[in-house]
Amino acid sequence: MNHFTNLNTLTDTEVMGLIDQAISFKNGTADIPTQKMTVANLFFENSTRTKSSFQMAELKLGWSQIIVDPSGSSTAKGESLSDTLKTLGAIGVDAAVIRHRQTNWYVPLLTDDSGLMPILINAGDGSGQHPSQSLLDLMTIYEEFGHFAGLHIRIVGDLSHSRVARSNAEILQRLGAEVSFAGPTAWYPEDFNQFGSFVKIDDGLEDIDVMMMLRVQHERLSEVADEQFDPASYHRIYGLTRDRYQRLAPQAIIMHPAPVNRGVEIADELVEAPKSRIFKQMANGVFARMAILSSVVEAKHAVTN
Ligand code: CP
Numbered sequence: 001m002n003h004f005t006n007l008n009t010l011t012d013t014e015v016m017g018l019i020d021q022a023i024s025f026k027n028g029t030a031d032i033p034t035q036k037m038t039v040a041n042l043f044f045e046n047s048t049r050t051k052s053s054f055q056m057a058e059l060k061l062g063w064s065q066i067i068v069d070p071s072g073s074s075t076a077k078g079e080s081l082s083d084t085l086k087t088l089g090a091i092g093v094d095a096a097v098i099r100h101r102q103t104n105w106y107v108p109l110l111t112d113d114s115g116l117m118p119i120l121i122n123a124g125d126g127s128g129q130h131p132s133q134s135l136l137d138l139m140t141i142y143e144e145f146g147h148f149a150g151l152h153i154r155i156v157g158d159l160s161h162s163r164v165a166r167s168n169a170e171i172l173q174r175l176g177a178e179v180s181f182a183g184p185t186a187w188y189p190e191d192f193n194q195f196g197s198f199v200k201i202d203d204g205l206e207d208i209d210v211m212m213m214l215r216v217q218h219e220r221l222s223e224v225a226d227e228q229f230d231p232a233s234y235h236r237i238y239g240l241t242r243d244r245y246q247r248l249a250p251q252a253i254i255m256h257p258a259p260v261n262r263g264v265e266i267a268d269e270l271v272e273a274p275k276s277r278i279f280k281q282m283a284n285g286v287f288a289r290m291a292i293l294s295s296v297v298e299a300k301h302a303v304t305n
Pocket residue numbers: 046047048049050051124133257258259
């Protein structure tokens with residue numbers, strides 16, 4: 001695995017290997033790889049969790065890092081992503097962690113053999129994939145239940161704009177979970193039918209193991225849709241309210257990739273409720289990203305030796 005762009009292109013064994021590795025880093029039982037790299041972190045879209053936890057993972061691995069702020073770089077003068085990466089490669093950067101508003105930003109770059117960056121890591125592409133978030137979500141579920149097969153996982157909310165939903169739905173279904181979706185019909189992409197069923201949020205709530213709530217992505221809504229959006233009615237119809245929380249089974253957990261619109265997709269006080277694993281997800285993100293970085297450096301080392 002030279003690049004890490006889409007968790008769903010990995011085999012089940014590779015995904016489970018990454019989960020095990022992440023848990024071993026968390027438990028302190030994994031060896032830190034002896035190979036070191038210099039990583040450039042390029043976030044063309046805003047981020048708190050992904051950016052900070054990749055940086056933290058790089059520090060914990062003892063790697064060097066440089067932060068490239070796109071708004072203060074030559075991107076603002078029109079330099080292409082490809083040329084930016086060739087430049088960073090030329091000055092000695094080994095890997096680039098990239099978040100970009102363009103869905104599939106990495107696809108044309110994977111076939112470019114003109115001296116581009118040796119390793120590309122996708123930190124979120126438009127409404128496409130968010131593989132490191134998906135890995136930390138899998139890690140969190142696996143720590144809780146010890147398996148995926150037969151779990152009832154409901155993903156709720158702004159499905160059409162969510163790279164988290166797309167990344168997670170496919171891999172969770174492949175690993176044997178029963179996935180269902182809920183939220184506004186207008187925000188349901190038809191192609192999600194291949195991963196699970198579209199239901200009402202209240203259907204069979206008592207049988208759900210994982211309620212995965214999604215942020216309403218105001219920045220991806222049209223101006224008209226955003227103006228018409230009513231947070232109170234959204235919360236009542238599609239949100240995780242206190243009443244819905246009370247109906248969940250004893251073992252059920254709630255997740256959210258964050259940032260959270262408190263009081264919209266989830267009631268304010270439920271963010272810190274006993275069933276919430278939202279801050280555990282954030283903590284696990286560091287170890288999941290350590291596993292990703294270790295796997296790419298090991299793959300690079302295996303190729304060059
Ligand atoms: N969950 C997530 O991707 O958060 P950030 O946008 O803050 O990185």
